[in-house]
Amino acid sequence: MKFHVHLLLSLIQKIIWRQRFLKFFLINECLQQKVIIEVKMKCKKCQSKALEIAVGRKGVTSVAFKGESKNQLEVIGEGIVDAAGLAETLRKKVGYADLVSVEEVRER
Missing domain, CATH: 1.20.5 (Single alpha-helices involved in coiled-coils or other helix-helix interfaces)
Known part of the structure; x- marks a missing residue:
């Protein structure tokens, strides 16, 4: 028993x-996250390479350039856990990249 x-x-x-x-x-x-990474890009080829790297990540639903001089990459997606890893990959492949913010996207 x-x-x-x-x-x-x-x-x-x-x-x-x-x-x-x-x-x-x-x-x-x-949860959806919005990651903003400031990237210094010298040419159009660098911009397309940065977009290609960001879109290749798992869970990414939207990528766009923001800011006054279009030097901030805004990545929106579900479960983007490794924002620092994305910034590091951009730093290695494109150039200077600085992680500006990571925040939760709220539905309106």
Whole structure:
């Protein structure tokens, strides 16, 4: 009898942990983020390379140049966890890149 109770408690505990994990995963997966990276680009080829790198990331839904001199890359997507990694890749492939902000996109 004790064995069955122990087995039942173990199964219940696994189900609870699985539900917590799925709840956490679904909440974080559905959040949209807006990442703004300032990039120094010398030519049009550098701009297209920066766009290509940003669009190639998983979860990206929108990429655009913003700012007065079009030197800020705005990347919007779901679950863009590695904004620093994106800035580092742009720094290596394009030139100077500085992570300006990372924020949650709110629905209107």
